[in-house]
Amino acid sequence: MELVLYHWPRFIPAILFVLFSLMTVRDKYTRLQKFGLGIVLFFISGPIVSIIAELLYSWFFAVLIRPVLDETNASFFGAYTLFVLFYDAIAYIIPLILYSKIMQLPVVISSTWFIQYVLQDRFALIISPTKISYLIVYAVAVILLMMVHKNDVEYVSTHLYSLSWKPVLFYNIALFFLIDSCYCALYFFQYVLSEEKDVLVLWLDGIVILACAFSAGFSKLNVYLSREQSNKIEYMKKFQENQTEIIRNFATISEAKSGETGEHVRRVSEYTAILASELLDNDVDIDIIKIASMLHDVGKLMIPNEIIEKPGKLTDEEYNIIKGHSSYGNELLSHSNGVILDVAREIAHQHHERWDGKGYPQGLKGEEISVYAQIVSVADVYDALTSKRSYKEPWPAERARTEIIIQRGQQFSPKVVDAFDKYYDQIEEIRLKYRDEPVEIK
Numbered sequence: 320m321e322l323v324l325y326h327w328p329r330f331i332p333a334i335l336f337v338l339f340s341l342m343t344v345r346d347k348y349t350r351l352q353k354f355g356l357g358i359v360l361f362f363i364s365g366p367i368v369s370i371i372a373e374l375l376y377s378w379f380f381a382v383l384i385r386p387v388l389d390e391t392n393a394s395f396f397g398a399y400t401l402f403v404l405f406y407d408a409i410a411y412i413i414p415l416i417l418y419s420k421i422m423q424l425p426v427v428i429s430s431t432w433f434i435q436y437v438l439q440d441r442f443a444l445i446i447s448p449t450k451i452s453y454l455i456v457y458a459v460a461v462i463l464l465m466m467v468h469k470n471d472v473e474y475v476s477t478h479l480y481s482l483s484w485k486p487v488l489f490y491n492i493a494l495f496f497l498i499d500s501c502y503c504a505l506y507f508f509q510y511v512l513s514e515e516k517d518v519l520v521l522w523l524d525g526i527v528i529l530a531c532a533f534s535a536g537f538s539k540l541n542v543y544l545s546r547e548q549s550n551k552i553e554y555m556k557k558f559q560e561n562q563t564e565i566i567r568n569f570a571t572i573s574e575a576k577s578g579e580t581g582e583h584v585r586r587v588s589e590y591t592a593i594l595a596s597e598l599l600d601n602d603v604d605i606d607i608i609k610i611a612s613m614l615h616d617v618g619k620l621m622i623p624n625e626i627i628e629k630p631g632k633l634t635d636e637e638y639n640i641i642k643g644h645s646s647y648g649n650e651l652l653s654h655s656n657g658v659i660l661d662v663a664r665e666i667a668h669q670h671h672e673r674w675d676g677k678g679y680p681q682g683l684k685g686e687e688i689s690v691y692a693q694i695v696s697v698a699d700v701y702d703a704l705t706s707k708r709s710y711k712e713p714w715p716a717e718r719a720r721t722e723i724i725i726q727r728g729q730q731f732s733p734k735v736v737d738a739f740d741k742y743y744d745q746i747e748e749i750r751l752k753y754r755d756e757p758v759e760i761k
Contacts, residue, residue, distance in 0.1 A: 328453045329366035329440060336364040336436045344422060356421055363414035365437030369444075372410040400503040407499055411437070428479065431488045434495060439464075441498045442531050445505060446524055460531070467535045471542045482545050487538050494534050501527050563610050566663065570613035582753045583702055584613050589749040590698035597738040598694060611663035612695045615670050618648030630709045645671050645680045665689040670696045673730045693732040697723060697739050700730075705750060716747060 337360040341353050348356060361367060411433075419429040443457035468475075475482065501523045570584045592609040599605055619627060622644050626637050633641065648667025652660055669683060669692035676684030688696075704719035714722075720743060727736040739746065 326366075326370050328450045328457075329370065329444075331454065332436070332440050332443075332457055333361055333364040333366045336366075337361050340418075340422065347423060359417065360421065363417050365433070366440045368410055368414050369407075369437070369440060372407060375406075375410075400500055403503050404496055404499055407495075425480075425484075427484045427488055431484050431491060434488070434491045438491060438494060438498065438531070438534070441495070441502065442527060445498060445502050445527050464535055467539055468542070471539070474546060475542065478545065478549065481549070483541060487541050490534060490537050494530055497530055498527055563659070566610055566613050566659065569617060582755050583706060586702050586749055586753050587615065587695065587698045588612050589753070590701065590746050591695055593742050593745050593749070594694045594698060594735060594738045597742065598690065598734060607659050607662050608666075608691050608694065611659050611666055611691065612698065614648070614652065614663040615666050615695050615699055616644060616648070617651055617663075617667055618644030618646065620651070621647040628709055632710065642671070642679050645669070662691050666692050666695045668692075670699055672696070674732050675729050678730075688732070690732075693735050697731050697735045701739070701746070702750070706755060716750065 337357050340360050341357055344356075345353075415426075415430050415433055418433045419426045422429045422432075439457060439460055442460055443453050447453040447456045505520060505523055588609050591612040592605055595605045595608050599608070619641075622641055626633070626641055629637065645668055649664055652664035652667060655661075655664070666689070668680070669689050672678035672681065672683040672688045672692060674685060674688070674693075676682055701719055701723055704714045704722060705716055707713045720740075723731065723736060723739055727733050
């Protein structure tokens with residue numbers, strides 16, 4: 320009973336911790352489960368764990384260390400501080416694990432919340448000299464913290480998993496040990512030293528107040544930076560959407576000019592995405608090349624219609640003219656800004672280069688060729704072989720597949736051909752889904 324009467328103000332923050340936690344998980348548990356969890360949350364809350372820890376480490380310290388050290392010696396203070404820091408670090412491990420399980424959140428998020436409540440209790444404990452002042456200090460600290468983050472609550476709740484929680488967690492852990500050290504120093508000054516005690520206590524209080532103020536500012540800064548990053552992502556998303564729309568319109572005009580169908584653009588784009596999923600490292604690059612590949616033949620806009628639409632075999636002079644579409648594509652896209660258009664320019668310029676160096680327009684060889692162009696080269700040739708053109712009939716799919724494999728290490732990059740062969744069934748599904756001809760050629 321004495322223990323309850325002595326520590327009763329700290330039970331109020333523990334109850335607030337329970338209410339906040341249950342409100343956060345209100346849709347995850349039944350009413351009966353919440354009642355049981357409320358009891359568990361109360362006993363793993365920062366103030367209650369702190370009270371139990373203080374009782375235990377005081378007893379352990381009295382039994383293990385106090386008998387062998389002089390309380391007026393500096394070594395006593397050092398030993399006491401290290402013992403408390405170590406004991407507190409161990410004491411909160413199980414409560415942190417339980418809290419993470421109850422909240423059903425990633426450990427870094429639940430730990431940040433939990434330690435924040437621990438810090439509020441410790442802050443009020445070290446600043447206030449009496450029980451009533453503890454409640455006043457605690458209330459003022461919570462109000463000030465709410466004022467600092469009053470415009471951030473909605474954002475945090477909707478961007479819970481995109482926020483960078485680790486820096487705040489590490490900062491709070493460091494602050495926890497700082498406050499613990501100051502608490503130990505306060506104990507040492509109050510019960511061991513007699514001279515200038517008040518000045519030293521005020522000095523420690525000042526350190527704690529400043530440290531906590533910096534912590535609040537740091538968390539505010541973290542939210543601000545996250546907002547900035549979200550705004551940048553949203554801007555880039557809109558910018559990318561605009562680029563994509565331009566590319567689609569440009570590609571449609573290009574294919575209409577070249578006598579090829581819009582389905583050719585779609586098929587090459589889909590083939591490219593399948594191959595890129597095997598060869599590129601992240602989803603962003605895959606999305607970029609999928610869109611950029613639509614402009615692989617944009618340079619044909621500069622080629623005369625009579626050459627593009629010629630039904631028979633091209634003369635050497637006509638062939639040289641049509642080969643110029645790669646350079647034209649590079650020129651058309653060279654003045655455009657944006658990641659997608661930059662990749663589109665590389666593809667338009669290099670997708671007729673050959674792995675063996677016998678391609679055009681630059682005669683690039685091997686890895687000198689952009690990986691984007693290596694991928695689109697295989698996708699484009701396979702679709703050209705299996706599609707009807709003014710100058711040829713479509714090849715059967717298996718014959719075109721065999722031709723691509725034969726050209727491994729000659730016309731095409733070996734790794735791209737390997738990816739083509741590995742995912743051929745998916746590529747063939749795309750070809751059939753977006754085919755030009757209603758009748759399949761066997």
